[in-house]
Amino acid sequence: xxxxxxxxxxxxxxxxxxxxxxxxxxxxxYLGFFVVLRRLAFVSAALGQLAGLGVAFGFFLGSYFGLDPxxxxxxxxxxxxxxxxxxxxVSAALGYVSRIERTTPESVVAFAYLASTAxxxxxxxxxxxxxxxxxVGDLLFGNAVAIRREHFVELAAVTLAVLASHAxxxxxxxxxxxxxxxxxxxxxxxxxxxxxxxxxxGISVAVATRAIGALPVFGFLVxxxxxxxxxxxxVRGVLALSIGGAILAAGAGFYLSFVQSWPxxxxxxxxxxxxxxLAALYRIVRRS
Amino acid sequence: MERAxxxxxxxxLSPLDLSVRSGExxxxxxxxxxxKSALLKSLIGLLPLLSGRRVFPSGRIPRTGYVPxxxxxxxxxxxxxxxVVLQGRYGLIGLGRFPKGPDFRAxxxxxxKVGMAELAGAAFRSLSGGQRQRILLARALCGEPELLVLxxxxxxxxxxxxxxxxxxxAQLADLEKVxxxxxxxxxxxxxxYSNQVVMMDxxxxxxxxxxxxxxxxxxxxxxxxxxxxxxxxxxxxTVVFVxxxxxx
Numbered sequence: 001x002x003x004x005x006x007x008x009x010x011x012x013x014x015x016x017x018x019x020x021x022x023x024x025x026x027x028x029x030y031l032g033f034f035v036v037l038r039r040l041a042f043v044s045a046a047l048g049q050l051a052g053l054g055v056a057f058g059f060f061l062g063s064y065f066g067l068d069p070x071x072x073x074x075x076x077x078x079x080x081x082x083x084x085x086x087x088x089x090v091s092a093a094l095g096y097v098s099r100i101e102r103t104t105p106e107s108v109v110a111f112a113y114l115a116s117t118a119x120x121x122x123x124x125x126x127x128x129x130x131x132x133x134x135x136v137g138d139l140l141f142g143n144a145v146a147i148r149r150e151h152f153v154e155l156a157a158v159t160l161a162v163l164a165s166h167a168x169x170x171x172x173x174x175x176x177x178x179x180x181x182x183x184x185x186x187x188x189x190x191x192x193x194x195x196x197x198x199x200x201x202g203i204s205v206a207v208a209t210r211a212i213g214a215l216p217v218f219g220f221l222v223x224x225x226x227x228x229x230x231x232x233x234x235v236r237g238v239l240a241l242s243i244g245g246a247i248l249a250a251g252a253g254f255y256l257s258f259v260q261s262w263p264x265x266x267x268x269x270x271x272x273x274x275x276x277x278l279a280a281l282y283r284i285v286r287r288s
Numbered sequence: 289m290e291r292a293x294x295x296x297x298x299x300x301l302s303p304l305d306l307s308v309r310s311g312e313x314x315x316x317x318x319x320x321x322x323x324k325s326a327l328l329k330s331l332i333g334l335l336p337l338l339s340g341r342r343v344f345p346s347g348r349i350p351r352t353g354y355v356p357x358x359x360x361x362x363x364x365x366x367x368x369x370x371x372v373v374l375q376g377r378y379g380l381i382g383l384g385r386f387p388k389g390p391d392f393r394a395x396x397x398x399x400x401k402v403g404m405a406e407l408a409g410a411a412f413r414s415l416s417g418g419q420r421q422r423i424l425l426a427r428a429l430c431g432e433p434e435l436l437v438l439x440x441x442x443x444x445x446x447x448x449x450x451x452x453x454x455x456x457x458a459q460l461a462d463l464e465k466v467x468x469x470x471x472x473x474x475x476x477x478x479x480x481y482s483n484q485v486v487m488m489d490x491x492x493x494x495x496x497x498x499x500x501x502x503x504x505x506x507x508x509x510x511x512x513x514x515x516x517x518x519x520x521x522x523x524x525x526t527v528v529f530v531x532x533x534x535x536x
Contacts, residue, residue, distance in 0.1 A: 037365060168384040175375045178365050184334055185354040186379030186431055229366060233411040238366050 010258050017147045017212075020155055021250040021268065024208040025220050027159045029246030030166070031201055032225030033239055038177050040201065042106070043094055044221040046113035047087045047205040048214030053116040054083030055210065056123040063128040083206045091202025092195055147211050155211045162200045173197055174235070212265065216253075219269035220246045227275035230283050245275050292340035294323070294330040299338050300490035306331070306497055308435070308484075313461060313468040315478035315500070316486045319513055323490030324471045325439060331469065332437055350467075351379065353428025355441040361424065363413040369423045370395055370408040376430030398426040401460060417444040422453065429460060436461060436468045443473070450474070454481050475517075479504050479526035487512045 011018070035044055058081070090112055094105075124133045166173065176183045176193045184190045208217045224245030228238040253268030289306045293299040300323040308314050308331070316324050329335035332352050333342065344350065353376060373395040374387050381387055387395075399405045402422040407415065412423060421441055428436055438457065442450035454470075458481045461468045472478055478485060478500070485503040487496045489512060496503060504526065509517040516531040 037362075171386065172378065172383055174365075174367075175378055178367065178372075179356070179361055179375070181329075181334055181356060182354050182375065182427070183378070185332055185352045185437070186376065187349070188378060188383065229364065233366050233414070234368065235366055235371070 007258075014254070016149070016152050017264075018251075018254050020147045020152050020211045021216070021254060021264075022247055023155050023159050024212045024217060025246035025250040026243055027155075027162060027204050028208060028217055028220035029224050029243035030163065030239065031204055032221045032223075032242050032246070033228075034173065034177060034197055035201060035221050036225040036229060038197075039105075041222045041226075042109045042113070043091070044201065044205055045214075045218045046109050046116065047091055047202055048209045048217055049113055049116040049120065050086050050090055051083040051206040051209040052214060053120040053123070054086040054206065056120045056129070057086075058082040059129045060123050060126060063126075083210060084203055087202040087206035088199055089202075091198045091205075094198065151207075151211045154207050158204055158207045162204055165196070166200065169193065169196065212268075216250075216265045216268045219272045220249070223269070223272035224249065224275055227279035230276070230279035245272065249275075289331065289337070290341055290343055292330065292342070293338040294326050294335065295338055295490075296326065296335070300326055301488070301493060301495050303340055304495050306486065308467050308469060310434070310467055311461075311465050312484055313458065313470065313482045314484040314486060315482035316469065316471045316488065317473075317475060317478055317509075317512065318488040318494075321491065322488055322494075324488060326490075327486070327488060328437060328439055328469060328471055332435070350434035351431055352435045352437060353431055353433035353466075354437045355421070355424045355428045355439065357440045357443055361420065363420075365413065367412045368409050369399065369404060369412055369415070372412050372423050373398055373408075373426045373430050376427035379431055394432075395426075395430050398430045399423075401429065402426045402456065418446075418449045418453075421445060425453070425457065429464070429466075432464075433466055436466050438468065438470045438472075440471050440473065442477075451477070457481070475504065475509065475528040476526055479528075480524075 035041060061082075094108060094112070123129070172183075172188055173193055173196070176188060176190050177197070180190055180194075183193075205217055205221070208220075225238070225242040228241035228245060232238045232241055249268050249272035252271040253264055256262060256267050256271070257264040289304065291303040291305065293303050294301065306327075316327060318324050326335060330337055331342075332354065333349065370392075374391060376398075377387065377391045377394060381391060396405060396408065399408050402425055404419065404422050404426060407419065407423075412420065415423065421444070424441070425438075428438075436457070442453055445453065454477050457468065457470075460466070468482075470478070470482060482500050485498060485500050487503055487508060488494055492514075494512060496508070504519065506517055506519045509519065509528070513530070518529040520527045520529070
């Protein structure tokens with residue numbers, strides 16, 4: 001039978017992970033506003049898988065150089081750096097690929113998702129990285145309870161950088177998302193703003209996935225923002241509900257995980273999934 | 289545009305010259321798929337020229353207001369009418385800066401001009417098609433444009449609302465001394481509200497530019513649309529009749 005754990009011990013063990021999940025909730029809850037409005041929901045899922053592939057590839061390469069996966073590694077072999085590079089490049093490329101003739105955005109996203117998932121699974125089957133397979137598996141399917149200090153620092157730095165840059169450019173990013181042609185006609189640098197948004201999403205997904213897992217990141221990016229758009233008619237309202245909803249889901253997920261000993265990542269997503277039917281119901285009631 | 293080749297990858301037409309003078313109202317007519325939108329986008333720099341150049345006598349790109357077709361604007365965004373209109377000033381405000389008092393006053397003034405001041409705080413997505421087009425017109429005017437570009441912007445409106453809005457545009461353009469380029473399928477509207485016309489059908493290599501009186505004739509229109517078109521003048525109005533049946 002499981003030994004009972006008190007709240008103080010739980011915080012001592014998982015305090016960093018809880019703060020990381022809350023940071024990821026703020027970051028993804030905010031970016032979810034653009035992800036949902038720009039119909040990029042499944043792009044974020046594909047980027048999570050790509051980040052997983054980047055980490056698996058980093059371990060795989062490291063095994064050839066005889067590196068200890070838990071010791072400091074050169075920057076060009078660091079799994080997180082590889083995950084960042086992969087997610088950054090692919091997220092920037094996805095913005096351009098959709099303009100290629102006879103290519104639908106959905107098929108490109110599906111290609112990125114399937115190719116990265118399949119390759120990650122094949123890499124994980126290699127006897128060279130048996131020890132790391134569990135860690136990458138956690139990453140792909142979500143395990144928000146074990147976070148290293150460096151991943152926490154990376155997540156905090158990216159959250160700060162994304163929120164600070166977007167605070168200045170929010171109105172311009174929103175204009176480009178809403179009406180690209182008019183934004184271009186009035187002289188805004190639409191290609192650079194698009195690139196900033198795609199790279200912000202790519203890097204955020206890579207770092208947040210490393211910290212709390214792909215499933216919660218995908219959930220935080222899509223579910224609170226989708227529900228907030230149903231419930232509110234103002235930009236501020238949608239942003240507040242989306243970020244607040246993601247924070248609440250992260251906190252509730254951890255609490256239920258503590259109380260019930262259920263897996264944390266899926267619990268956070270399950271909590272966030274409650275919002276959409278609630279928002280739909282609220283809308284129906286308000287209309288009637 | 290001088291010796292300009294327009295198109296997305298391949299040129300749609302042989303190199304063309306076209307000028308829009310200050311205060312001029314230019315209507316672009318032609319059948320569907322004839323390259324009107326490509327010409328419009330090339331004129332205002334949304335589509336790079338394949339060859340040739342755009343020349344600006346003032347030495348700089350004119351401030352441009354653009355009103356797209358109604359269905360091209362995403363109605364999911366949780367923006368108020370005022371926020372949409374303010375976007376028209378973002379080119380003036382600059383990247384990374386925030387709208388201030390004069391910007392809000394300018395936006396309200398444009399909302400009043402298009403008769404939508406009462407709906408400033410209303411959700412853009414909750415408005416009717418005609419109301420949205422008025423808001424988009426206010427947005428285009430809010431940036432103090434020297435060139436106003438209207439791409440079939442009344443196509444989703446009923447004829448009465450369409451005529452009323454076009455009349456307002458003509459009045460506003462005269463008042464503010466703005467050049468207007470109007471892409472339309474409504475030949476009568478082109479006859480009333482433009483003083484220059486471009487007729488084009490890239491599939492048949494047709495491109496003609498000239499004054500409204502010179503080009504809006506039964507013969508020219510019949511040739512453009514490949515169908516018998518009759519034109520009658522009734523007072524200051526022009527009425528157009530198109531024969532039924534397959535185009536020639």
